[in-house]
Amino acid sequence: MNLQVEQVDKDLVHNFKIIGEIDIYTAPKLKEHLTNLEQAEGMEVELDLSEVNYMDSTGLGVFVGFYKEVKAHNGKMVIKGLNQRLYRLFEITGLSEIMQIKEIEGGEDHASV
Numbered sequence: 001m002n003l004q005v006e007q008v009d010k011d012l013v014h015n016f017k018i019i020g021e022i023d024i025y026t027a028p029k030l031k032e033h034l035t036n037l038e039q040a041e042g043m044e045v046e047l048d049l050s051e052v053n054y055m056d057s058t059g060l061g062v063f064v065g066f067y068k069e070v071k072a073h074n075g076k077m078v079i080k081g082l083n084q085r086l087y088r089l090f091e092i093t094g095l096s097e098i099m100q101i102k103e104i105e106g107g108e109d110h111a112s113v
Contacts, residue, residue: 050081
């Protein structure tokens, strides 16, 4: 499966629409897109995963690394559009307690700060 990453910046917020599967084969492409983003103090990033149907631990690692970069610049990262299966990955790893996650498909928002 291929992975597509579309970036649309709007009102000083960097929006990424991620489409496909995030695994050991596609994670480097995702990491490249995210790390190419110029880090700025107080930046805001929104990651839409509503069209991601599979993710393994490699994908989680990419998000953890990117989250650390954003936080190092006093920024904010929001993940939205997770299906229940993907949200469960963030939940069992404890990442749902660290990262802000909203707009869970088929359920309520789970926003952490």
